[in-house]
Amino acid sequence: MPKEIFMPKLSSTMQVGTLLRWFKEEGEPVEIGEPLFEIMTDKINIEVESYDSGILLKKYYEPEAEIPVNQVIGYIGNPGEKVPDQPPAPGSGLAESPRGQEGTSIEEQGAADHQPEDEIRKVRATPAARALARKAGVDLGKISGSGPRGRIQRKDVEQYLEAAGTKPKATPLAQKIAKEEQVDLRAISGTGSGGKIMKRDVLEAVRASEQQRTEKREEIRKPLSGLRKVVANRMAQSAFTAPHVTLSTEIDMAKAVEMRQSLLPVIEKQTGLRLTYTDILIKAAATALKRFPEVNVHFENDEVVSRDEVNVGMAVAVKDGLLVPVIKNADKKGLAAICAEAKDLSKRAREQKLLPDDLKGSTFTISNLGMYPIDVFTPIINLPEIAILGVGRIQEKPVVIGGEIVIRPMMTASLSFDHRVIDGAPAAEFLAEIKRILENPLEMIV
Amino acid sequence: MAKSYEIAVIGGGPGGYMAALRAARLGKKVMLVEKEYLGGTCLNRGCIPSKTWLKNAEILESMERAKEWGIETPEISVSFGKMKRRKDEVVTRLRNGVSLLLKKGKIDVYEAEGIVEDEHTVKAVSEKGEERIRAEKIIVATGSSPALPPIEGLASVPCYTSDTIFDIESIPASLIIIGGGVIGVEMATVFAALKTKVTIIEAAERIIPAEDAEAAETLAKALKRKGVKIITKATVKRLTKEGESVVAECADGQGNPLAVTGDAVLISVGRKPNLSAVRTIGLEMNGPFIKVNERMETSVPNIYAVGDVIGGYQLAHAAYMEGIVAASNAAGLDKRMDDKVVPRCIFTLPEVAGVGLTEEAATKAGLRVKTAKFDLEGNGKALISGDTGGFVKIVYEEKFGEILGVTMVGPHVTEMISEASSFISLEGTVEEMAGMIHPHPTISEAFFDAAWKIFE
Numbered sequence: 001m002p003k004e005i006f007m008p009k010l011s012s013t014m015q016v017g018t019l020l021r022w023f024k025e026e027g028e029p030v031e032i033g034e035p036l037f038e039i040m041t042d043k044i045n046i047e048v049e050s051y052d053s054g055i056l057l058k059k060y061y062e063p064e065a066e067i068p069v070n071q072v073i074g075y076i077g078n079p080g081e082k083v084p085d086q087p088p089a090p091g092s093g094l095a096e097s098p099r100g101q102e103g104t105s106i107e108e109q110g111a112a113d114h115q116p117e118d119e120i121r122k123v124r125a126t127p128a129a130r131a132l133a134r135k136a137g138v139d140l141g142k143i144s145g146s147g148p149r150g151r152i153q154r155k156d157v158e159q160y161l162e163a164a165g166t167k168p169k170a171t172p173l174a175q176k177i178a179k180e181e182q183v184d185l186r187a188i189s190g191t192g193s194g195g196k197i198m199k200r201d202v203l204e205a206v207r208a209s210e211q212q213r214t215e216k217r218e219e220i221r222k223p224l225s226g227l228r229k230v231v232a233n234r235m236a237q238s239a240f241t242a243p244h245v246t247l248s249t250e251i252d253m254a255k256a257v258e259m260r261q262s263l264l265p266v267i268e269k270q271t272g273l274r275l276t277y278t279d280i281l282i283k284a285a286a287t288a289l290k291r292f293p294e295v296n297v298h299f300e301n302d303e304v305v306s307r308d309e310v311n312v313g314m315a316v317a318v319k320d321g322l323l324v325p326v327i328k329n330a331d332k333k334g335l336a337a338i339c340a341e342a343k344d345l346s347k348r349a350r351e352q353k354l355l356p357d358d359l360k361g362s363t364f365t366i367s368n369l370g371m372y373p374i375d376v377f378t379p380i381i382n383l384p385e386i387a388i389l390g391v392g393r394i395q396e397k398p399v400v401i402g403g404e405i406v407i408r409p410m411m412t413a414s415l416s417f418d419h420r421v422i423d424g425a426p427a428a429e430f431l432a433e434i435k436r437i438l439e440n441p442l443e444m445i446v
Numbered sequence: 447m448a449k450s451y452e453i454a455v456i457g458g459g460p461g462g463y464m465a466a467l468r469a470a471r472l473g474k475k476v477m478l479v480e481k482e483y484l485g486g487t488c489l490n491r492g493c494i495p496s497k498t499w500l501k502n503a504e505i506l507e508s509m510e511r512a513k514e515w516g517i518e519t520p521e522i523s524v525s526f527g528k529m530k531r532r533k534d535e536v537v538t539r540l541r542n543g544v545s546l547l548l549k550k551g552k553i554d555v556y557e558a559e560g561i562v563e564d565e566h567t568v569k570a571v572s573e574k575g576e577e578r579i580r581a582e583k584i585i586v587a588t589g590s591s592p593a594l595p596p597i598e599g600l601a602s603v604p605c606y607t608s609d610t611i612f613d614i615e616s617i618p619a620s621l622i623i624i625g626g627g628v629i630g631v632e633m634a635t636v637f638a639a640l641k642t643k644v645t646i647i648e649a650a651e652r653i654i655p656a657e658d659a660e661a662a663e664t665l666a667k668a669l670k671r672k673g674v675k676i677i678t679k680a681t682v683k684r685l686t687k688e689g690e691s692v693v694a695e696c697a698d699g700q701g702n703p704l705a706v707t708g709d710a711v712l713i714s715v716g717r718k719p720n721l722s723a724v725r726t727i728g729l730e731m732n733g734p735f736i737k738v739n740e741r742m743e744t745s746v747p748n749i750y751a752v753g754d755v756i757g758g759y760q761l762a763h764a765a766y767m768e769g770i771v772a773a774s775n776a777a778g779l780d781k782r783m784d785d786k787v788v789p790r791c792i793f794t795l796p797e798v799a800g801v802g803l804t805e806e807a808a809t810k811a812g813l814r815v816k817t818a819k820f821d822l823e824g825n826g827k828a829l830i831s832g833d834t835g836g837f838v839k840i841v842y843e844e845k846f847g848e849i850l851g852v853t854m855v856g857p858h859v860t861e862m863i864s865e866a867s868s869f870i871s872l873e874g875t876v877e878e879m880a881g882m883i884h885p886h887p888t889i890s891e892a893f894f895d896a897a898w899k900i901f902e
Contacts, residue, residue, distance in 0.1 A: 171873030176846045199848070199873055 002077030003052040004088075005036065008127070009069035012241070014041050015301065019065045019073065023047075024056045030076055033128040033154030035147075037073075047147055049128035049154055052076045060087040125152035132157045170197035177202045183209070227321035238383045242299075242418040246378040247428055251435045253394045253409045256280055259441045267336045277394065278314060278368045279339040280441065285389055286310045286330035287444045288433040289364055295430050296363045298384040299421045305384075313362030313382060314342060316349040323349045324382055326362040335445060370394060376412045387417040387427065389434065411438075451477045453776050454568045454581035456560040456723050459486020461753025461765030462587030463544055468773035469585075470551035477579060478553055479560030479570050484544045486589050487608075487754070488762040490537060495612045496632050498533040500793045503639030507672075507795055511832055524640060526617050533612065562586065562724050565748045583748045583776040586724055586736065587769065590717035590754035595624070599685035603692045605711045608633075614710070618642050622694050622708035624682050625715035626653035628792050631665060633712055635794045638672040645675040645706050647696060652678055654792060658804045658839060658853035660819075665798055665855065668835055672795075680704060685711060719755040732757060740782040742772035750776055764788050787871045791860040796836045799863035802851030802870050805841045814844040818876070820896035822856050826887035833857040838892040840866075840876060840900075847875035847900075852893070862890050876900050 007017045017039040024030055024037075035047040036056075057075040061067055075083040123140045125133070129152045133140045136157070143160045145152035168185045170178065174197045178185050181202065188205045190197035224232050260275055267275045289296040289310045298305040310331040313324040325345035327338055348354050365382040370393045379390035394411040401408070413434060417427040437444055453469040455462045458480030466478045483490045502524075509522055548555055556579075558572035568579045592607035594600065606614060608629050617640045623630045626648030634644045646653060646669070652662040653669075653676060666676055679699035686693050692711050696704040719735050730737045730745035735757030742750045752768035754760045764785065774781040792798040808815045819839040822828035828836065836856025842849050852866035869879060879897035884890055 172875050172878050173846055173848050173873035176875065180846070 002057055002075040002081045002083050003054070004072040005050075005074040005076060007039065007067045007069050007071045007073050008048055010041055010046065012237070013302070014069055016066045016068050017041050019061050019063055019067060020045065021063050022059055026056055026059055028056050030054060030056050033132070033158075035126075035153065045148060047126060047151065047153070049126045050076065051128065055079050057081060058083045123152060124150060126154065128154040129157045136161055168197060169195065170202075171199065173199050174202045177206075181206045227318070227323075231321045234383070235380055238380050242381050242383060242386075243420060244378070244381060244416045245419050245424065245427070246414050246416040247424070247431050248376055248412055248414040249431055249435050251411045251413055251438050252399070253277075253411045253438060256438050256441045257394070257409050259445075263335060267339055270336050271340045273339050273343050275335060275339050276342070277370060277391075278366070279335055279342050280438070281366050281368060281389070281391060282312045282314060282327055282330050282338050282342065283333075283335055283444050284434055284437045284441070285364060285366055286312050286327075286333075287437055288430060290331040291433060292426070292430045294422060294426060295387050295417070297386055297421065298363065299386050299418060300384045304421060307363065309361075309363070311361045311363045313365040313385075314346070315365060315367040315379075315382075316346045318350050318352070323354065323359065324362060324365055325349050325354055325358045326360065328361065364388070366391070370411070376414055378414055379416050381416055381418055386421040387415055387430070389431075390414045390416070413438075448578045448580045449477075450580040451475050451554070452581070453477075453583045453585065453773070454479070454560070454579060455585045455587060456562065456568065457486065457587035457589055457720075457753070457755075458484040458544070458548075458555070459587060459589045459753060459765065460488050460762040461589075461769040462486065462585070463548060463769075464766045465585045465587060465750075465752060465769035465773040465776075466553045467547060467551050468770045469777055470553050472773065472777035472779070474773075474777050476551070476553045477556060477568075477581070478548060479556040479558055479568065479579075481557075481559040481572075483541060484548070484555070485537075485541045488765075489540050489544065491609050491612065493762055494537055494540060495533045496608075496629075496636070497793055498536050499529065499612075499636045500632060500795075502529055503636050504795055506639040515832075524617070526640075530612070560588075560723055562727055562749065564727060565746050583750065585742075585769070585772050585776060586744070586749065586751040586755060587753045587765070588720040588723045588755045590719050590760060592713060593716045593718040594713060595682075595715050597624075597682050597685055599687075600713075603685045603687050603711055604709070605685070605713060607713050611712055618709040620644070620691075620708040621710050621712060622647065622692060622706055623712045623714060624694070625713065626650075626676065626678070627656075627714060627716065628654065629714035630712070631669065631792060631794050633714065634669055634674050635672070638669065638674050639795075643673065643675075643708070645677065645708060647680050647682055647694065647706060648676070648678045649681050650678065654798065656804075657790070657792070657798060657800055659806065660837070660839065661798050661800070661853050661855045664835060664837065665792075665794055665796070668794070668796055675706075677704070677706070717754060717760060719757065721755070724749075724751075740771075741775045741780070742768055742783060743775065758785065759788050759790070761788065761790065787867050789860075789863045789867050791863065793860060796833060796856045797859045798853070798855050799859040800851065800853045801863055801867045802849065803841060804851055804853060805839070808841050808843075808850045813850060815841060815850065816844050816900075817841050818896045818900045820892045820899060822889065822892060824895070825889060825892050827889050827891070828856060830887065831857055831889075833889075838896045840879075840893075840896045842876050842900075847877050849874065849876060849879070854893075856889055856892070858889055862893065865890065865893060 020038040020040055022037045023035050030036060030050045030053055032053045033049050036050040038047045054076045057077050059074045061073050067073055072087045125140050132154055140152055143152050143156050145156050147153045170185050177199060183202055183205050185197055188197050188201050190201050192198040260280060263275050293306060296310055309329055311326050311328045312330040313326045316323050316325060327341050330338060345358060364385055365388045367379045367390045369377060370391055373393060375392040377390050379388040381388050392412045394409045396407050397410045398405050399408045415427060415431040452474040453476045455466045455478040458478055462478060466476050469476045509519060556570045558570035561569040562584055563569050566580055568581055568584060570577045570579060592609055620643035621637050623634055623644060623646045626646045630646055631653055634646055637644050653666055654662045669676060680696045682694050682696050684695040691707050691709060694706045698704050727746055736744055736751040736755050738744055738751050738756050742752055744751050750772035752772045753765035758764060768783055771781045771783045787801060789799060789801040805817055817839055819837055822834045822836040828834045833856055839853045840849060841851040849869050854863055876897045880901050884894040
């Protein structure tokens, strides 16, 4: 089977790449890691190395062509293998963009896999060089690149590995002991003549590492995996791409508390479930979102995408992570329906029984930490949404109303918004609307 | 105004002159004070004269054997006078060599007795008078002298030590050697070749007790073949004169009396440090010897000590290295003595050479010891030379094959031991030795063969 050559997606914002040149002609053999073509993105020029070896069977584009990311631009395979005359359309087969609800492209996922190795992200290196370095456990920062502008290519990594593989000078006895004790001779500096590693140097290294092990005994390292990794990636992506601004306001919940008290028996009778403040918050947010469509949007690929539905996600803490199941069309649902749906979703979230659709399409998210003694926090936006509401506990506080100090059940709500998409004033108006609704809750059930 | 030096060396033996040469090489202004002859015990009363005579002994033995191999000579006669003269020539020539080296190094040599008065003052005492010399650093290399055991009647009999035996008037018909250590067995070899009836009296269980037990046994056998009588586990209680003869009254291991008769007595029971030069400055001691650290520093700042006076191996080649270490440190460098690899050589016939740990010492040290031994019976060159009474034994650590020590007995093994030293020093293991090609036919193949046995 011939292997597709794609226009790589090198950053989350990259839409198209300009093909600058091919390094190979059709019919020429290609090795894994060999530079295959060079492209220009909105930010950089980069040589792209081949992920496969074989014969370059087909080139669909000529230099200067602007090609969408993930478009097939050629094929590599065995001599004589058949390939289409025209490039397959994007979205067919493997060329499908892997971007979806999870929102990370292959490139970002790859980089995120190795987030602790910050250096790897910073140095300029081709994907094949990165892959090899990762596999060999080599810090790219230690390699000097021979590519354009010092970019590290696969062959640079190979040369580094070869050089590193040359045995340091050590006496036969030192080598034997090092092997037995699993000491890396390359990490030892020898005290023998000309820096030769002697028995005593190895024994010293063994002693030092044992000591270090004793000192470090409490430290356990394990890489993030599964849901935790997804959460980590998404949080980092949101925090580092969307400029967050958080607004907070104190809301007098007296009437909401009152309303809940009166609706509790009604809804319990109807559904067998207890109405929670989260349910009320979902309804209040949905009501406000309906009135502020500019907040009820997605921001994708530098475009603001509006949809005519209000889908409110609610953050649910589960084992090792966080899930955001979605109450669809929350503006159109009554409190009883929201209550029932929210209970069902959060139960299934905790039991890991959510379906993919349960997690899709939210236009706004609420994170409620009111069950903890938390007053205020700054939530992180659930991309590609542009805002999120974080609420703390309801606490009785002295407030001044009409010149009198009175005790009221108060709750702080914080709205984080993506300042790329909306500004402070409309966001403040939106949060004020939520406050108004919660302080006069009856209007949302009308 | 007193003369002033950066470094003063007390004693012109191997430790002293090497320290002086090294210090001069490092650009220091150096003086050396020697009360007798340059070259010390080694050159004048030890290594050099004894090996010169041992060469005579070797030739004599070869000539006797030559008869069996079809080379006839008239009756062999020995001119002891010529033998002594040749020894003196060798000694003088080497002594002049040392003197020349010191001169080239622009080292001021004082023919006087050096006394250390304080950490910066050396008093040079000679017939010409006293002179006080100031020195920033002082290296004490005063050596050692034969120890004389407290034996009754010692003063009343013709009694020699290694200091005086080389001046003996004539070849004694019989000789009692008290002490079967290195000096004792070497002198036994010399006089046995000169047809003296030699008796060795040794207090320990065997001769050369510091060396490998099998080496001692092999050497004892060879000496006995030459007519040397060896009495072990015996102590001399009294020496008396009977006519022209000396009688040594001994007690054997069980305390039974035992008498040995001879024309002369050689005392070789060890050596004591020469401390008169440092008696007043209160140096910390290590038993009878001056205590030093691995930088050769004594307990008094600016004073270093090297050679026999600090004990240890009491070998010229150990003293050389100690001298280099002391001089380097006195000159402001940082050098430490590593005495893991000091070869020990006994120039008997056959020779005995050892380096590193003996099997006994390694076992005592709690190491996982294994040995591999190859007898010269199976070595072509040894058979050719008619010297099959020897062996090579490797003492190694089981897990990594680290060579802990090697003992060799046989012809020329004092030359061969350096191969073992190299291996230990460069940390080669038995595995590398077993894989290393040795020239054939040579005695040195035996080392390879011993290692090879491990992997066979």
